[in-house]
Amino acid sequence: NSDAPLRPTHPLALAPVIAPPASVDGFVKQFLANLNFDQGVSLSASDANDQYLALAGTVRDYLMARWLEDQTRQREQQAKTVCYLSAEYLLGKQLDNNLLAARLGEIATEALAQCGISMDDMREVEVEPGLGNGGLGRLAACFIDSLATMSVPTIGYGIRYEYGIFRQTFVDGEQVEQPDAWLQMGSPWEFPHPEAAQTISFGGRTETYDDKGVTRTRWIPDWNVLAVPYNMMVPGYHNGRVNTLRLWRAVATNAFDLRIFNSGDYEESVRAQTFAENISKVLYPEDSTPQGKELRLQQQYFFVAASINDFLDNVLLEGFDLNNLPDRVIFQLNDTHPVIAVPELMRVLVDERGMEWEDAWAITQKCFAYTCHTLLPEALEVWSVDLLGRLLPRHLEIIYRINDEFLDEVRERFGDDMMRIRNMSIIGEHPYRSVRMAYLATVAGAKVNGVAELHSQLLRDKVLHEFAEMYPDKFTNVTNGVTPRRFIRLANPSLASLITEALGAGWTVDLERLRGLEALAEDPEFRERFAAVKAANKRHLSDVLQRRDGVTIDDSHLLDVMVKRLHEYKRQTLKVLHIVTEYERIISGTVAAADIQPRTFIFGAKAAPGYAMAKRIIHLINSVASVVNNDPRVEGSLKVVFPPNYNVTLAESIIPAADLSEQISLAGKEASGTGNMKLALNGALTIGTDDGANVEIRQLVGDDNFFLFGMTEPEVEALWAKGYKPADFYQADPQLRAAMDLIASGEFSGGDRTVFEPIVSNLLYDDRFMVLADYASYIEAQAQVDLAYADQDAWTRSAILNIARCGFFSSDRSMRDYLDRIWHARPLL
Ligand code: 73E
Numbered sequence: 001n002s003d004a005p006l007r008p009t010h011p012l013a014l015a016p017v018i019a020p021p022a023s024v025d026g027f028v029k030q031f032l033a034n035l036n037f038d039q040g041v042s043l044s045a046s047d048a049n050d051q052y053l054a055l056a057g058t059v060r061d062y063l064m065a066r067w068l069e070d071q072t073r074q075r076e077q078q079a080k081t082v083c084y085l086s087a088e089y090l091l092g093k094q095l096d097n098n099l100l101a102a103r104l105g106e107i108a109t110e111a112l113a114q115c116g117i118s119m120d121d122m123r124e125v126e127v128e129p130g131l132g133n134g135g136l137g138r139l140a141a142c143f144i145d146s147l148a149t150m151s152v153p154t155i156g157y158g159i160r161y162e163y164g165i166f167r168q169t170f171v172d173g174e175q176v177e178q179p180d181a182w183l184q185m186g187s188p189w190e191f192p193h194p195e196a197a198q199t200i201s202f203g204g205r206t207e208t209y210d211d212k213g214v215t216r217t218r219w220i221p222d223w224n225v226l227a228v229p230y231n232m233m234v235p236g237y238h239n240g241r242v243n244t245l246r247l248w249r250a251v252a253t254n255a256f257d258l259r260i261f262n263s264g265d266y267e268e269s270v271r272a273q274t275f276a277e278n279i280s281k282v283l284y285p286e287d288s289t290p291q292g293k294e295l296r297l298q299q300q301y302f303f304v305a306a307s308i309n310d311f312l313d314n315v316l317l318e319g320f321d322l323n324n325l326p327d328r329v330i331f332q333l334n335d336t337h338p339v340i341a342v343p344e345l346m347r348v349l350v351d352e353r354g355m356e357w358e359d360a361w362a363i364t365q366k367c368f369a370y371t372c373h374t375l376l377p378e379a380l381e382v383w384s385v386d387l388l389g390r391l392l393p394r395h396l397e398i399i400y401r402i403n404d405e406f407l408d409e410v411r412e413r414f415g416d417d418m419m420r421i422r423n424m425s426i427i428g429e430h431p432y433r434s435v436r437m438a439y440l441a442t443v444a445g446a447k448v449n450g451v452a453e454l455h456s457q458l459l460r461d462k463v464l465h466e467f468a469e470m471y472p473d474k475f476t477n478v479t480n481g482v483t484p485r486r487f488i489r490l491a492n493p494s495l496a497s498l499i500t501e502a503l504g505a506g507w508t509v510d511l512e513r514l515r516g517l518e519a520l521a522e523d524p525e526f527r528e529r530f531a532a533v534k535a536a537n538k539r540h541l542s543d544v545l546q547r548r549d550g551v552t553i554d555d556s557h558l559l560d561v562m563v564k565r566l567h568e569y570k571r572q573t574l575k576v577l578h579i580v581t582e583y584e585r586i587i588s589g590t591v592a593a594a595d596i597q598p599r600t601f602i603f604g605a606k607a608a609p610g611y612a613m614a615k616r617i618i619h620l621i622n623s624v625a626s627v628v629n630n631d632p633r634v635e636g637s638l639k640v641v642f643p644p645n646y647n648v649t650l651a652e653s654i655i656p657a658a659d660l661s662e663q664i665s666l667a668g669k670e671a672s673g674t675g676n677m678k679l680a681l682n683g684a685l686t687i688g689t690d691d692g693a694n695v696e697i698r699q700l701v702g703d704d705n706f707f708l709f710g711m712t713e714p715e716v717e718a719l720w721a722k723g724y725k726p727a728d729f730y731q732a733d734p735q736l737r738a739a740m741d742l743i744a745s746g747e748f749s750g751g752d753r754t755v756f757e758p759i760v761s762n763l764l765y766d767d768r769f770m771v772l773a774d775y776a777s778y779i780e781a782q783a784q785v786d787l788a789y790a791d792q793d794a795w796t797r798s799a800i801l802n803i804a805r806c807g808f809f810s811s812d813r814s815m816r817d818y819l820d821r822i823w824h825a826r827p828l829l
Pocket of ligand 1: 290674
């Protein structure tokens, strides 16, 4: 009962956290302790899941000292922090990544062996957190890996979805979605912090009040939920640093329960709990086409309000002068999904912290930057004013004021040009009154970037051209990148060893060093070793697919890979038309099966559950596969493989085995692509259009090592402008006609002509993505591929040159570009 606070005196309590000894014995001891004390089982009674959870716990224990030290270091230094705001993080499995970062791979494998456990069995047990749809979510995961590896103080903020991207199964060739209960068997990589929960409000109304002669506004919300943070470690590679990924989970507040509980309605109070917890229940499975659902806006506000307030309340030191906020933080907006953070920061600064509007706005404009990931008009997020005003009335008022002042600025600059004002207004009036989130982000952000050179150019020239005219200095480009740790070192260990042997180990954090492989491409012995690695990777993939789906692939085949979300603009149908063309040439006797270059086509693709055309295309691919694979006339020289549930884990087996990378979107539609980079860095040659980052890949690897086809973006525009008639292309090309007619005939649908009729009609009469216009050029380029592959040694040389020249596509380089051009933050010393 003394007034003096109790202070630690025991030497252990004063010491920093100590990691367990980095030895096999040390690992075994810690592992068994975790198995016994955390899982509550003996080794002899444990099953694989117990062992996996204890193993993960052990790896965590080794990283813990660094994590806690980094938190202290970041607190002490108060350096500018990158807060990456993203609704998606497609992390992939954690175990191998964290073992690699902590240099524990060999020790752990040996320690497990001494406990009678195989590391491969542990890898099998792990489920990947699929908290993202595709490229955008995986990009966020690559970025936080690079930032940790570069020692940049970063917090990744996002949502802890209880169900990630659905698990895809095929029933009679059609996609059926299953919930992804990734948390079901335990989740050893996260640390919940209920004590650090934020209360997030919704609904209600606003009112003004007098505050010592000043009129202020306050928000009287109608309901609240708790946002509980779950922290995950983001270890840097071999640098002793560990950053934090903080994902928010929605939980009902006590107050919420109590209000209804006091009214005596117990059942209603339980229902209310479910309602609140719905917010972080499930990831929206639409990639590129947001549906404008209320729950999605709830998710967006939920996580950004929690994140901003977490940063202000818990990361900043007490008494921090908010006028200096831009020196302390940058909030990077990963597409428009987190843009409601802009009015939230304004609300906090003005309504809660009593700042003047003008001061708050000046600060806000320096604290945000916006990355746009798309060009498709239907992907540009808008929220109806109705919905937004109902859910977030104060935020809508703030958006209106931002817009009023912005439009004043436009008038001042360009005069009273009604069309310009309508075009640039953050509020759209047609077909209904709505908030254009990309415009809000552009007005508020210090910088706006696209994700590849061509994409950034088209943003400036088309999608946001009036904004680029007004704020030319805002616009910049940062070409995407991928982490070489996961996508080379972990996914392709044989290639990684070969490179390390040739160039030393430094390439993993300095990918431009891959240039050193250029000379080796001329060395016949190195080429032979590289070809052996590729063949071994194909056999490994075959083993994986055999175990997973009961299918195999032949390592003598050219492996032709198209893995990405199913979307019409990506043109999986063009790939199908190529396969059907080859098949038709065989069965019509135009070529002998024995005379063609044997190929295996691999697809990986999920379709948004509500996207009927995409699902029909999946059905078509599976149907073509089953006919082609079972036709004896093909003599096994064509094979189509479509393993269900393509995810990060499967990508890690497919990409290292690939010979050919299909990047065949209509020019001007794919913002960047990142699969294209992963495949090139694993020695696949690209067949691709002049789109997204393909443009930069081709510039770097050279025309001799890239199969270019199709219209350029200006050619696409010109054809549209003159009036595109896909049926004319069908009429004019007998080969195309034969392929389309074969699909229309019911050949792939047991004689039923109706099944794929919508695909055929769409191509003939609509074909928004100009598949038929690019068909001839694509088929010609594929013939070049066959010719090139016939000279195996020359192909191998090209593959090595692809790797040697693609070091630019490391996400470490992307992070340096963001740091230099946008964030102006620095690594921590
Ligand atoms: O080109 C890709 C790009 O490589 C682009 O389509 C993708 O982002 C990748 C990373 O920059 C993307 N995803 C979305 N928009 N662009 C999106 C939109 C709404 C919901 C989910 C994802």
